[in-house]
Each structure stands twice: as structure tokens, then as C-alpha cells.
Amino acid sequence: MAYAPRRSVLPVGLYATLVAALACLLAPQVPRRVEDLLRGLVVIPLRAYSAMASEVHATARVEDGADAAVVDRFLAASAAQAARPPAPLQARAAAPEVCRVVDRRSARGARRPDVLVLERPHAEVAACRPEVTAGGVLVGYLARGGDGRAEVELLHHVPRGLAPRRLPVEVVLGDGATMRALVEPAKAIDPWPLRLVLPEDPFALRRWVSRDLPVRVAPPPEGEPELVSAGLPLGTLLALGYETGGHVVPIGWFVRPDADPAVLATVALWRDATQGTVPAALPPRRRRQPVRWSALAAPGGAERWFVSVAAEAGLVPGLPLVRGHRLLGLIDRAGTGYALADPVGVAGQAWQATLVPEEPGQPLQDAVLVVRAASATEVVLEVVAPREGLVGRGHLLTAGQGGLVPPGLLLGRVRPGDGSTVVLERTRPEAGMAVLLPVREGGS
Amino acid sequence: MILAFVVWVALVLHLYLLDGVLAAHVGVLLDAQILLGLYLALFVRPGWIPPLLVAAGLCRSVLVEGDTALHVLVLGIPVAALVPFRRVFARHHVLWNCVATILLGVALPRVGGLLVPLAPGAAAVPAPALADLLVLAVTMPLALAALRRLPPFRTFQERSE
Numbered sequence: 001m002a003y004a005p006r007r008s009v010l011p012v013g014l015y016a017t018l019v020a021a022l023a024c025l026l027a028p029q030v031p032r033r034v035e036d037l038l039r040g041l042v043v044i045p046l047r048a049y050s051a052m053a054s055e056v057h058a059t060a061r062v063e064d065g066a067d068a069a070v071v072d073r074f075l076a077a078s079a080a081q082a083a084r085p086p087a088p089l090q091a092r093a094a095a096p097e098v099c100r101v102v103d104r105r106s107a108r109g110a111r112r113p114d115v116l117v118l119e120r121p122h123a124e125v126a127a128c129r130p131e132v133t134a135g136g137v138l139v140g141y142l143a144r145g146g147d148g149r150a151e152v153e154l155l156h157h158v159p160r161g162l163a164p165r166r167l168p169v170e171v172v173l174g175d176g177a178t179m180r181a182l183v184e185p186a187k188a189i190d191p192w193p194l195r196l197v198l199p200e201d202p203f204a205l206r207r208w209v210s211r212d213l214p215v216r217v218a219p220p221p222e223g224e225p226e227l228v229s230a231g232l233p234l235g236t237l238l239a240l241g242y243e244t245g246g247h248v249v250p251i252g253w254f255v256r257p258d259a260d261p262a263v264l265a266t267v268a269l270w271r272d273a274t275q276g277t278v279p280a281a282l283p284p285r286r287r288r289q290p291v292r293w294s295a296l297a298a299p300g301g302a303e304r305w306f307v308s309v310a311a312e313a314g315l316v317p318g319l320p321l322v323r324g325h326r327l328l329g330l331i332d333r334a335g336t337g338y339a340l341a342d343p344v345g346v347a348g349q350a351w352q353a354t355l356v357p358e359e360p361g362q363p364l365q366d367a368v369l370v371v372r373a374a375s376a377t378e379v380v381l382e383v384v385a386p387r388e389g390l391v392g393r394g395h396l397l398t399a400g401q402g403g404l405v406p407p408g409l410l411l412g413r414v415r416p417g418d419g420s421t422v423v424l425e426r427t428r429p430e431a432g433m434a435v436l437l438p439v440r441e442g443g444s
Numbered sequence: 445m446i447l448a449f450v451v452w453v454a455l456v457l458h459l460y461l462l463d464g465v466l467a468a469h470v471g472v473l474l475d476a477q478i479l480l481g482l483y484l485a486l487f488v489r490p491g492w493i494p495p496l497l498v499a500a501g502l503c504r505s506v507l508v509e510g511d512t513a514l515h516v517l518v519l520g521i522p523v524a525a526l527v528p529f530r531r532v533f534a535r536h537h538v539l540w541n542c543v544a545t546i547l548l549g550v551a552l553p554r555v556g557g558l559l560v561p562l563a564p565g566a567a568a569v570p571a572p573a574l575a576d577l578l579v580l581a582v583t584m585p586l587a588l589a590a591l592r593r594l595p596p597f598r599t600f601q602e603r604s605e
Contacts, residue, residue, distance in 0.1 A: 011490045014493045025517065028563075031512075031513070035512050039505065045457065299477070301464055
């Protein structure tokens with residue numbers, strides 16, 4: 001029998017439902033509790049599948065000697081790289097306090113980050129000197145005050161409601177002579193974050209327009225206190241101008257920082273020798289909660305994982321899923337005792353990472369990468385910064401990703417790809433997956 | 445009725461999972477959104493459309509970014525537009541089902557694209573290619589004809605004249 005509806009209908013109830021849904025979309029806080037409760041009922045079959053598909057390891061700690069060696073090498077090398085003592089601080093016998101960058105912020109409208117958030121609480125490093133370095137280069141100032149995490153105001157940071165800072169510098173000219181000038185934050189539209197102003201002799205400076213000249217902190221004027229150690233390098237002088245008759249007529253002088261703040265993973269604070277020391281190792285601030293999981297394909301075919309935990313574990317979006325030292329995925333949506341997670345390699349995912357080269361003795365390379373494509377075994381990542389890309393093969397680890405992802409988690413092994421890309425070997429999830437939960441300060 | 449509703453919700457969740465598995469391993473053969481849209485717009489008793497629509501939105505929100513409200517609107521707006529014309533699309537030749545499939549295949553991504561800016565964190569679903577849409581125009585009425593014979597789907601169906 002052919003189907004034939006009895007009458008044309010005007011679905012008033014449906015229209016009312018759509019109006020209510022629009023109201024809920026515009027004010028999502030109102031129905032969220034009810035929605036979470038109902039979603040908890042809907043996912044009951046998925047909970048059953050994850051319980052059948054995976055076993056929970058009691059400790060969720062999977063030891064892998066090779067991974068541990070890479071992570072140890074990363075931690076040691078990044079600490080050594082950040083704590084390389086610049087000569088002016090060496091002369092003061094200052095001791096480094098190596099801090100990992102966990103987040104970075106930008107002032108409203110700014111396209112560059114101008115504040116780095118550090119892993120350590122401000123109270124622990126409050127007595128450190130104002131200058132903050134990375135790889136022996138001045139990158140910014142330790143922010144004073146605050147009761148949360150320590151923060152570094154980069155050299156181009158403009159404090160809210162205050163005039164921009166000007167730093168006395170000296171430019172080392174091509175003939176070895178030096179010229180005094182001031183460095184201040186450039187405008188957002190400028191190509192580099194720092195601008196050199198009021199040089200001692202602008203006409204003499206023009207002679208060196210075709211050379212990249214080093215810029216370092218100058219001693220303060222006589223009678224004024226030294227706020228930042230004189231002699232610290234901070235960048236390279238670049239001229240912006242019009243090319244006329246084979247030479248450039250400079251109209252602006254800028255300073256390109258030697259340490260790119262967009263990819264900095266570790267910085268060094270400096271403590272005067274007279275101030276004593278603080279413990280170098282931090283107490284762990286994360287614990288591993290074992291999870292059950294099952295893979296599922298979301299509509300459209302994207303791979304996702306359904307993750308469930310035995311107890312009320314406080315799952316929130318952004319938490320990392322790990323196995324041993326390996327980062328496998330990130331929680332995307334969380335409910336009570338369950339979550340949906342995306343594996344590493346979803347298109348558009350961005351990673352702040354460090355390459356630990358395979359060849360011993362090679363320096364670490366910090367980078368910002370974005371996932372462009374992925375297959376079952378490989379992920380193609382485009383190197384967004386630095387512009388020159390990454391060199392060689394090695395292991396990629398998280399570094400200063402911000403949010404809830406700690407630095408030092410292994411993303412996998414990479415090799416150079418086409419153009420500015422690298423190819424990451426995908427880690428397939430196995431038994432022993434755990435979620436890294438932050439431990440509240442003072443908690444267990 | 446309540447038991448039928450519970451089973452229907454469980455089936456819809458698995459329909460979305462099947463959609464993902466087929467898309468990942470076979471290609472575009474099934475689109476759960478279009479299938480449910482056809483079912484709700486053309487065959488369900490009007491009084492049951494709102495609860496079934498909300499349940500479908502809830503199931504989809506488990507697997508895809510976006511709150512239930514967003515998924516209810518994305519599916520519900522094209523359904524609401526089609527329901528007044530169900531005599532035309534459901535009564536006559538099966539070709540009308542194919543036309544309704546194409547209409548839904550075009551409308552669902554567009555409505556999603558319009559609503560996604562209102563829901564932070566949600567991502568718009570790309571519109572199917574023309575070839576995929578033609579495949580769906582063939583497979584969806586067939587799949588729906590089979591699905592409508594299953595008890596929970598049959599339970600909420602409007603009786604014929």
C-alpha cells in the first residue's frame with residue numbers, strides 16, 4: 001500500500017520547538033545542565049562499548065625507555081639552552097631559574113603575543129632580577145605583582161594606561177664602534193616588534209644600512225640605576241626604506257629580536273648570587289587518571305574517541321590523553337564521567353612544539369605547526385614559525401602549548417616533508433591510555 | 445510508546461555512527477541527517493516531530509561539535525519548511541522522495557553555515573558534492589523505505605488515508 005498522509009499539516013509544535021531551540025542557542029547556560037543529564041543517558045551504549053573495547057591499567061603508567069630518553073634529552077637541552085649565561089649576567093654571578101612557557105597572550109588587537117605566562121608561581125620568582133633571557137638574549141621583563149603564575153612582559157609590551165617603555169641600547173656598527181639609541185615598541189602594523197629611535201648620529205647610521213647590526217643594552221646614563229644588565233644582546237637592526245639608485249634610503253629603523261617570542265618554549269630568570277637558591281625541580285602538578293576508550297567515526301568520517309573514566313574525574317575540554325610520554329589526543333567535549341576526544345592530527349590543530357634532532361649535539365628547534373592533512377599512519381604539519389622551517393629529522397614534543405597541555409609530551413617522530421611541511425609518524429592508541437588531570441595547588 | 449522512543453533514540457545514535465563508519469571506509473552512501481530529515485518531514489505524526497527532533501539533535505551533539513539546540517535548528521528548519529508540503533513529497537511517485545532528498549542535501553549545510561556563527565566551537569558541515577548528492581538521492585529513499593519498516597520508526601509514523 002502506498003503511503004499517503006491524511007492531510008497537509010502546519011506543525012505549530014515544531015515551530016515552537018525551533019523558537020525554543022533558538023532561545024537556548026542564544027542563552028546556552030540555561031539548558032546546559034538538563035542537556036548534560038540527557039546526553040549522559042544517550043551515551044550509555046558508548047560507555048558499554050568502551051568498557052568492552054579497552055582495559056584500564058591500574059597505574060596508567062606505561063614506561064617506554066626510548067621515549068623517556070627523548071623527553072629527558074629535551075628537558076636537559078631546553079634548560080641548558082635557556083640558561084646559557086650571557087656575559088653581563090655571568091659577571092654578576094647570577095644564577096638562572098629556568099621556567100617553561102605555558103601560555104602567551106596578546107593585547108587586544110595585537111597580532112603578536114606580548115606576554116608570556118610561565119609555569120612557576122609569581123611568588124617563587126618574585127625576587128629574581130627584572131631581565132628575562134632565552135638563549136642568552138634579552139626577551140623581556142619579569143612582571144611585578146600578581147598572585148598567579150609569573151609573567152614575562154616582552155620588550156614590545158605596552159603596559160595598559162602607561163607610556164611605552166624605552167630601553168637605552170647601543171648599536172655595534174660595522175667598524176666596531178658603538179652608537180647609542182633608544183628602543184621602543186613598534187606599532188602593530190610595523191613589520192618588526194621593536195623600533196629604534198633617537199640614534200646618536202642618524203647620518204652615520206645610514207652608512208651601515210646594508211648590514212645587519214647587532215643591538216645590545218646600553219649602560220644607563222650616569223647617576224641613574226641600572227635596571228637591566230648592560231651588554232645583553234636583544235636583536236638585529238634592520239632598516240626600512242626606499243631603494244633609490246642601487247642603495248636604500250632608510251625611513252625607519254627596526255629591531256628584529258634574536259629570540260622569536262612566538263616560538264619560545266623556555267626562558268631563564270636570573271637570581272643574584274646574594275639571594276640564595278630555590279629548589280630547581282617543581283612538584284608535579286598533574287596526575288594520570290586511567291581511562292577506557294573506544295574509537296568511533298563521527299558523521300563525516302572523522303575519527304574520534306569515546307573516553308570514559310570510572311570516577312567523577314573533572315574532565316574538561318583541552319585535557320591531554322597520553323600513553324607513557326606520548327600525547328595521543330585532546331578532549332574536545334566532556335560530560336560527567338565521559339568525554340569525546342580528537343586524536344593528534346585533526347586538520348587545523350595547531351601545536352607549539354620543539355624538535356629534538358636525532359643527531360646528537362644539534363640544538364633544539366622551537367616551532368609553531370598546523371595540521372594540514374592526515375592519513376592513518378602520518379600527519380602532515382605546516383611549519384608556521386619560524387619562517388625558515390625545521391631542519392632534519394627528530395622527535396617533536398609539546399612546548400608552551402598553553403591551556404592544559406604541559407610541555408615535554410612526545411607528539412612523535414618527524415621527517416622533512418614538501419616545502420615548509422614536516423611529516424609526523426602517527427602514534428596509534430593502545431591499552432594504557434590516561435588523561436592528565438591538573439592537580440589543584442595544595443591538593444594531592 | 446516510551447519504550448519505542450528509547451529504542452528510537454538508541455537507533456538514531458547508531459545511525460549517526462554508521463554514517464561515520466561508511467563515510468570513513470566506503471564513501472558517501474548514507475547521510476543520517478538527510479535520512480532523519482526525510483523521515484521527520486514526510487512520515488512522522490506531527491505531534492511526535494518535536495520530541496524526535498530534539499532526540500536526534502541530542503544524539504548528534506554527542507558526536508559532533510555544537511549544542512543540542514544548534515543541531516535541532518539545523519535539522520528542524522528544513523524539516524519545518526518541508527512538513528506543510530508532505531502531501532506532495534510523500535504521496536506520489538518515489539521520485540518526489542528523491543527531490544526531497546536533494547532539497548535537504550542542499551538546505552542542511554546552508555542552514556548549518558548560517559547558524560554556526562551563533563554557536564562558538566561548532567564547525568560548519570561542508571555541502572556534499574553534486575555526484576554525492578545524486579547518489580544520496582537514490583540511496584536515501586531506499587534506506588528510508590527499509591528503516592520505516594523497523595518497529596520504532598513504524599510506531600511514530602502517520603497513518604495513511
